[in-house]
Amino acid sequence: MIPDDATLDLLGLPPNDRRAVEILYDLVSTPSVSDHEGPAVSRFIQAARSLDLEFEIDEAGNGVARRRAVTKSRVQIVLLGHIDTVPGHIPVRIENRELWGRGSVDAKGPLAAMLLAGAQASIPDDTELLVVAAVGEETTASLGARHLTRELSPSACIIGEPSGWDGVTLGYKGRVLVEAASRRPSAHSGGPTGSPPDVLFAWWQRVLDHAARLSAGATRDFDRLQCTILDMTSSSDGLEDVASIRAGFRLPPSVVPAQLQADLFDIAGDEVSLTCAGRESAYATDRNDPVVRALSGAIRASGATPRPKLKTGTADLNIVAPVWQCPIAAYGPGDSGLDHTPHERLNIDEFLRSVRVLQTALATLAAELSASGVKPATVS
Numbered sequence: 562m563i564p565d566d567a568t569l570d571l572l573g574l575p576p577n578d579r580r581a582v583e584i585l586y587d588l589v590s591t592p593s594v595s596d597h598e599g600p601a602v603s604r605f606i607q608a609a610r611s612l613d614l615e616f617e618i619d620e621a622g623n624g625v626a627r628r629r630a631v632t633k634s635r636v637q638i639v640l641l642g643h644i645d646t647v648p649g650h651i652p653v654r655i656e657n658r659e660l661w662g663r664g665s666v667d668a669k670g671p672l673a674a675m676l677l678a679g680a681q682a683s684i685p686d687d688t689e690l691l692v693v694a695a696v697g698e699e700t701t702a703s704l705g706a707r708h709l710t711r712e713l714s715p716s717a718c719i720i721g722e723p724s725g726w727d728g729v730t731l732g733y734k735g736r737v738l739v740e741a742a743s744r745r746p747s748a749h750s751g752g753p754t755g756s757p758p759d760v761l762f763a764w765w766q767r768v769l770d771h772a773a774r775l776s777a778g779a780t781r782d783f784d785r786l787q788c789t790i791l792d793m794t795s796s797s798d799g800l801e802d803v804a805s806i807r808a809g810f811r812l813p814p815s816v817v818p819a820q821l822q823a824d825l826f827d828i829a830g831d832e833v834s835l836t837c838a839g840r841e842s843a844y845a846t847d848r849n850d851p852v853v854r855a856l857s858g859a860i861r862a863s864g865a866t867p868r869p870k871l872k873t874g875t876a877d878l879n880i881v882a883p884v885w886q887c888p889i890a891a892y893g894p895g896d897s898g899l900d901h902t903p904h905e906r907l908n909i910d911e912f913l914r915s916v917r918v919l920q921t922a923l924a925t926l927a928a929e930l931s932a933s934g935v936k937p938a939t940v941s
Contacts, residue, residue, distance in 0.1 A: 638923065717852050
């Protein structure tokens with residue numbers, strides 16, 4: 562779906578920018594909640610075709626747009642976005658030069674920007690570009706990204722996540738998700754033993770105390786262990802009382818998921834049963850990373866001062882970076898504070914600026930990698 566001509570006319574855009582907005586609008590208009598990405602992947606493939614890119618849907622269901630090298634490929638740059646969104650319908654519309662809709666920021670805006678820039682960037686003949694619309698990023702499984710780690714070994718990677726058009730994300734915190742439960746035979750509330758909710762609340766307080774010790778001296782949120790209760794329930798059938806807590810932990814680089822999991826089990830003792838999932842380590846690059854330098858230089862060339870960022874969330878960067886061990890950073894238009902909210906919207910002018918930043922950055926990055934004689938790309 563594309564906006565009507567009257568809406569586009571009000572934006573007063575030149576033809577290329579108008580087409581860019583049409584592609585973005587079409588992707589955002591196509592629902593793609595995790596595990597139901599198929600129709601949106603098809604729209605991504607159609608957009609790739611319209612930009613004269615090769616295209617395929619891989620075994621994991623990822624949409625892949627490919628710009629092949631003219632000569633033998635020595636450099637492969639992967640632009641890795643994701644097409645899935647969290648639930649929550651937001652009527653798609655353009656108001657005050659902002660595109661409203663679920664996924665406009667997280668992360669179809671960054672994905673569309675990468676697709677457009679990848680098709681248009683001036684790059685050496687030995688460079689291949691892949692733009693990937695990954696599935697499942699909003700789930701703990703991240704099936705799309707994990708599939709790519711087995712199939713590719715790129716020379717460099719840009720992750721498509723909102724950083725703001727003048728921001729560059731250097732890293733993301735790690736994650737552990739925990740289900741904690743306590744159960745006991747039903748008893749009178751005036752009895753000598755605490756209830757399952759009492760047991761869980763006592764356990765949670767011990768967890769918070771432990772997190773405070775691990776975070777002692779940290780001055781940045783990125784370096785603190787953050788603990789959040791996501792959900793809690795309690796029930797009784799008259800014979801057994803049960804309580805459960807679902808919690809999320811955001812890990813700094815100093816905390817390894819396996820060690821935190823072991824600590825949580827030690828703290829739980831015999832009264833609390835635990836199940837852990839979504840274990841990802843924190844990952845951060847530095848400002849001298851070739852991808853970071855290319856993006857920062859492109860932002861400066863556009864008249865702004867680059868803003869390096871460390872995010873407290875988790876992204877596909879956490880999955881692919883430890884495996885690929887290549888230059889990597891995240892970039893994309895949009896305010897990440899609007900992620901997963903009912904107010905998700907993307908400024909169209911920011912989106913178009915980000916396309917130009919990416920074009921410039923890709924040209925710089927590809928030229929540097931081509932000249933430096935990086936390891937030959939593994940091309941699937």
